[in-house]
Amino acid sequence: MNHDIDVKKVRTNCFRQSKVPGEFMLQMRVPGAVIEAKHLKAVAEICERWGNGSFHMGTRQTLDIPGVKYENIPEVNRYIKSYIEEVDVKICDCEMEADDYGYPTIGARNVIACIGNTHCIKGNTNTYELAKKIEKLIFPSHYHIKVAVAGCPNDCAKANFNDFGIMGVNKQVYDYDRCIGCGSCVDACQSHATGVLTLNKDGKIDKDACCCVGCGECTLICPTGAWTRDPKKLYRVTLGGRTGKQSPRSGKLFMNWVTEEVVLGMFSNWQKFSAWALDYKPEYLHGGHLIDRVGYKEFIKHIFEGVTFNPEAKVADDIYWAENEQRSNIHVMPLSQHKHAGPQESK
Ligand code: SF4
Numbered sequence: 001m002n003h004d005i006d007v008k009k010v011r012t013n014c015f016r017q018s019k020v021p022g023e024f025m026l027q028m029r030v031p032g033a034v035i036e037a038k039h040l041k042a043v044a045e046i047c048e049r050w051g052n053g054s055f056h057m058g059t060r061q062t063l064d065i066p067g068v069k070y071e072n073i074p075e076v077n078r079y080i081k082s083y084i085e086e087v088d089v090k091i092c093d094c095e096m097e098a099d100d101y102g103y104p105t106i107g108a109r110n111v112i113a114c115i116g117n118t119h120c121i122k123g124n125t126n127t128y129e130l131a132k133k134i135e136k137l138i139f140p141s142h143y144h145i146k147v148a149v150a151g152c153p154n155d156c157a158k159a160n161f162n163d164f165g166i167m168g169v170n171k172q173v174y175d176y177d178r179c180i181g182c183g184s185c186v187d188a189c190q191s192h193a194t195g196v197l198t199l200n201k202d203g204k205i206d207k208d209a210c211c212c213v214g215c216g217e218c219t220l221i222c223p224t225g226a227w228t229r230d231p232k233k234l235y236r237v238t239l240g241g242r243t244g245k246q247s248p249r250s251g252k253l254f255m256n257w258v259t260e261e262v263v264l265g266m267f268s269n270w271q272k273f274s275a276w277a278l279d280y281k282p283e284y285l286h287g288g289h290l291i292d293r294v295g296y297k298e299f300i301k302h303i304f305e306g307v308t309f310n311p312e313a314k315v316a317d318d319i320y321w322a323e324n325e326q327r328s329n330i331h332v333m334p335l336s337q338h339k340h341a342g343p344q345e346s347k
């Protein structure tokens with residue numbers, strides 16, 4: 001192993017160390033997971049010229065190029081300058097030093113998104129447009145945060161397992177006179193969502209509005225247009241989800257029915273909050289761990305500074321996360337010790 005290799009420096013440029021000594025994998029950011037197809041030519045060029053000729057789809061929707069030799073990293077950094085300028089500076093409007101080559105930080109991870117409403121029939125919102133606006137607010141930054149955006153609460157983007165999980169929702173509007181009482185929306189909500197609709201004795205719909213997730217399955221199925229999506233685009237946001245070896249957990253509902261302005265207002269405070277929570281020294285700690293460290297009540301004081309809520313907005317008063325039992329392994333044991341499940345030893 002060459003001990004002159006400055007792993008920390010190249011890691012900052014988004015190169016991950018390989019198990020092959022002296023080799024690294026470049027992770028190119030794709031905020032919101034959509035870029036013009038022309039960039040794929042540049043990706044192929046890097047793979048073939050400096051990589052090992054293969055390519056990996058990153059789990060955070062980055063374009064990953066393994067097999068880059070340490071000595072070739074400066075050249076690769078120069079080559080990707082135009083990609084970074086077009087994708088992060090021009091499209092996302094991120095602020096970066098014009099003379100720098102390579103990514104300036106690995107801190108805030110690539111913002112994940114599903115395809116959203118530009119393609120998906122279930123999508124309520126444009127996911128990659130929002131992802132790009134979030135990218136501007138959180139990148140570049142040495143503070144570690146993971147964000148994912150889904151176009152509806154079906155959450156194909158796995159937003160629930162990110163520090164911040166954003167899901168597009170709509171209020172559904174019911175037109176009493178157009179309803180023919182067919183019951184299709186009741187069935188759709190029961191099978192695909194939360195089962196909050198019932199057909200009443202007059203052949204019309206009653207709704208338990210408290211638990212509607214704003215997915216729009218009722219609107220999609222309704223044959224007469226009695227259900228329609230309210231044009232106001234709103235968001236459901238989960239907080240504190242994570243993977244990892246230590247204490248993985250699903251995020252908990254943090255905000256519901258909030259506008260894009262609220263979401264972006266909150267992210268505009270993220271870097272300031274992280275700096276304060278870490279005493280102005282970036283550490284390799286997920287956003288969720290920072291919130292754990294300072295406590296939820298303290299977190300919301302900082303993150304909502306200057307944010308004006310829309311009238312429909314709801315915010316968690318407090319949050320109690322439940323970690324997976326990664327350390328205790330309390331409910332797994334050898335089959336011979338099972339009392340309730342699995343093969344039993346014959347007595
Ligand atoms: S989360 Fe919703 S909008 Fe996104 S791909 Fe899945 S179903 Fe479509």
Ligand code: SF4
Pocket residue numbers: 172188189193194195196197207211212213214215216217218219
């Ligand atoms: S929008 Fe609400 S009522 Fe309609 S299917 Fe989804 S959860 Fe059910």
Ligand code: SF4
Pocket residue numbers: 178179180181182183184185186205221222223224225226227
């Ligand atoms: S699907 Fe439409 S028409 Fe049928 S019961 Fe529901 S609202 Fe009424």
